[in-house]
Amino acid sequence: DIQMTQSPSSLSAFVGGRVAVTCRASRNIGTYLNWYQHKPGRAPKLLIFAASRLQVGVPSRFSGSASGTAFTLTISSLRPEDFATYYCQQTYITPWAFGQGTNVNI
Amino acid sequence: EVQLVQSGAEVKKPGESLRISCKGSGYSFTNFSIHWVRLTPGKGLEWMGRIYPSDSGTKYSPSFQGRVIISSDKSFTTAYLQCNRLSASDAGIYFCAREQWQAFDSWGQGTLVTVSS
DSSP states (O other): OOOEEEEOSEEEOOTTOOEEEEEEESSOOTTOEEEEEEOTTSOOEEEEETTTEEOTTOOTTEEEEEETTEEEEEESSOOGGGOSEEEEEEOSSSSOOBOOOEEEEO | OOEEEEOOOEEEOTTOOEEEEEEEESSOGGGSOEEEEEEETTTEEEEEEEEETTTTEEEEOTTTTTTEEEEEEGGGTEEEEEEOSOOGGGOEEEEEEEEETTEEEEEOOOEEEEEOO
């Protein structure tokens, strides 16, 4: 199975700040990498699919990039509603694994 | 508008079985796979498996193979997750999600499952 290692597990940032979350796959997954935002009591929300494609309706301050087996989610200017847990997910091969999550705190 | 609506919270005893439903609307139900994902304190988000309603083809995570059954009823545009031999570690929130372009673009609201003797 492919393992997804996400870092950091948590971080603190200011409103208006820039945040980067990294996810590393245990082997090649091409660009089959998605990012989700999850808030307590809500369903997860798709932000980025295929490593860098912005889901419809997601603000452009969210972006994704890839370099080999390392993937990065960047939030360019944090807004109060962005404080949440973020997960990466590989969909290259089943079982489709998620990273452990990154909790972005104020 | 695409919507996935799940059945309500469940309280189960260890050893019992669980069945959760997920009703899709606002799109062609048979043309998109439905996946099941759970969120637990111990393991975070876990992919459990999926079904393609058009042909009822299923794929399961090895972690749940043999203990989980995913099914669907096209006439009711509803997918189901059955999980057998529950234990305390199965407590968490269970989500269904629609797959598009190998990502989950729409999710159900989640079903809280409690397992306690």
